[in-house]
Amino acid sequence: MAEEELVIREDPAEEQLDAELERLKAEKKEKRKRRLLEEAAKAAKRGVCYLSRIPPRMDPLKLRQILSQYGELERIYLTPEDPAAHIHRKKAGGFRGQGFTEGWVEFTNKNVAKRVASMLNGEQIGGRKKSSFYYDLWNIKYLSKFKWDHLTEEIAYKNATREQKLALELSTAKKERDFYLAKVDQSRALSSIDERLKKKRKTQEVNGSTADIPGDHQAAKVMRMFRQTKPVRDGGEKQKQGLSKDLLAGVFGGSP
Incomplete structure (x- = not known):
């Protein structure tokens, strides 16, 4: 009886499905690459400004509201103050909210960031007179080549x-x-x-025994005595003032 050869034929539908999946993966990879390149190009156009001082009661939301009128903003980061300083201020009866020491602001356009820093640095923050930081001044600087x-x-x-x-x-x-x-x-x-x-x-004292107790020497405290020179006021020898006659005779060649 002749053995029948089995020939496995691939389904055309499966081949078409695999090809479609490969095409979708390639498109997705291309889109991701294109998106990364676009993000890199946008990041290269952005500019960062540094604020060396953050006024009391100022937070990222209020800072964004104020600076957004000068240009489009991306990200803001403010450094929180030391927890010990926060606790000390609360005990002293000061502002009980979160305070910040310094901050960074990212503008969409670095030219705008440079212009804003040059225009606002040293100027009054302003706003409404009832604002808690109305009389505070801007301390802002554009960071060149900083991302x-x-x-x-x-x-x-x-x-x-x-x-x-x-x-x-x-x-x-x-x-x-x-x-x-x-x-x-x-x-x-x-x-x-x-x-x-x-x-x-x-x-042993009660029983009248005088035998040594093993390890009794451990209980005795070691007292070390060191010889010390008595001070002059306690009767020690007083040093003679002036030069000795022998020394003078040796220097000037005379007899003592």
Whole structure:
């Protein structure tokens, strides 16, 4: 009986489906690449301004409302103040909200950012007279060749440095704690030995025994004595003032 050869034929519909999937993947990859290039081109046109001081009660939302009238904004980042300073201000009865120390503002067009920084720096913020930062002045500067990626890298570096420093401080505190606890345990052990020796000594005194107690030398405190020169006011030898006659005779060649 002859063996029949099985011939597997691919379905044309499956081939067409695979080709369509490959085409969609290629289009999606091309769109992603084109979008990245567009974002890179837009990022190259953007400009960043630095604010060295943020007025009290100013937050990112209010800052965006004020600066958006001068040009289109992208991103804003304000550095929060130190928590200790925040707590101190609240205890002193000052502003209880979140404060900020410095900030960065990204404009869509770097030419606009440069113009805004040049126009506003040193000028009064203004607005309504009832505003809490009406009399504050702008402290703003355009950062040439500075991009937002530089800021994110700097923030990430600062966070990593702070975490590393915190871990080091925690490790040091843990070592100091373990050393202290070890010394406490050692002190308790020595105190326990002293108590047992005292009890044995009292028992021997009651029984009239004069035998040495093993380990009794551990309870005795070591007292070290050092020879010291007595001070002059306590009767020590007083040094003679002036030069000796022998020394003068040796210098001038005379007899003493």
